[in-house]
Amino acid sequence: MASSEVKIVKAEADVITELCSLLEERSKAAIEREDVFKVGLSGGSLVKFLSEGLPNIETDWSKWRLFFCDERVVPTDSADSTFGEYKNKLIGTVPITEDQFIKIDPELSAEAAAKDYIQKMAVWFPPDSLPRFHILLLGMGPDGHTCSLFPNHRILDETSVWVSPITDSPKPPPSRITLTFPVVNNAECCVFAVTGAAKADMVKRILKDKEESLPASRVRPSDGKLIWIVDKAAASKM
Numbered sequence: 516m517a518s519s520e521v522k523i524v525k526a527e528a529d530v531i532t533e534l535c536s537l538l539e540e541r542s543k544a545a546i547e548r549e550d551v552f553k554v555g556l557s558g559g560s561l562v563k564f565l566s567e568g569l570p571n572i573e574t575d576w577s578k579w580r581l582f583f584c585d586e587r588v589v590p591t592d593s594a595d596s597t598f599g600e601y602k603n604k605l606i607g608t609v610p611i612t613e614d615q616f617i618k619i620d621p622e623l624s625a626e627a628a629a630k631d632y633i634q635k636m637a638v639w640f641p642p643d644s645l646p647r648f649h650i651l652l653l654g655m656g657p658d659g660h661t662c663s664l665f666p667n668h669r670i671l672d673e674t675s676v677w678v679s680p681i682t683d684s685p686k687p688p689p690s691r692i693t694l695t696f697p698v699v700n701n702a703e704c705c706v707f708a709v710t711g712a713a714k715a716d717m718v719k720r721i722l723k724d725k726e727e728s729l730p731a732s733r734v735r736p737s738d739g740k741l742i743w744i745v746d747k748a749a750a751s752k753m
């Protein structure tokens with residue numbers, strides 16, 4: 516891995532500020548280099564962090580293309596849809612349009628949606644090589660999962676498929692698609708935004724005890740930067 520950094524900040528508001536200033540910096544550099552900024556979004560509290568923090572940054576929004584690190588295979592108007600959450604909470608707070616999101620087709624089965632998503636991703640990345648995102652925005656569950664990569668799941672060992680279906684997610688809803696580690700660890704930058712005391716045990720296990728088997732600890736970009744932005748509550752057992 517090229518480099519890693521752990522930023523422990525006071526509170527959730529500071530996590531949001533750090534995360535969004537990183538996005539401002541990284542988006543400007545990517546847009547200057549390639550005239551596009553390809554970001555992978557997670558669901559959960561990240562939706563709140565980005566909806567609150569992104570209106571404060573300076574960037575060329577028209578160059579953003581927003582992909583999903585994972586997505587639930589449910590209708591977009593379902594409360595469980597990550598795109599649905601971003602549609603309701605981010606579109607309109609920043610000047611991006613629905614067609615800037617590269618979305619799954621939730622009408623398909625998880626297996627077909629994963630294959631379909633690979634085709635949709637392939638439009639944005641050079642052929643014959645792994646997709647290399649400018650940045651992947653990651654959350655971490657209290658069990659150490661990230662994306663929809665859950666502890667001891669067979670998907671953790673996928674070595675070539677870019678996007679995998681999962682139909683037995685321990686975190687509801689059960690049917691999802693997820694980026695796999697080959698793509699996650701090929702990103703230019705992976706950033707975790709983690710807050711709250713409920714994550715403190717897992718943050719300690721990963722960042723202090725250096726446990727290597729947990730999905731979130733297996734995020735190690737081979738030629739990229741790994742950043743953890745953690746508030747004091749989540750870092751309270753470090």
Ligand SMILES: O=C(O)[C@H](O)[C@@H](O)[C@H](O)[C@H](O)COP(=O)(O)O
Nearest residue numbers: 557558559560654655656661662
């Ligand atoms: O769609 C999902 O479920 C997310 O992508 C998932 O991986 C999330 O990032 C973690 O579960 C942490 O969620 P919180 O930050 O809300 O705890």
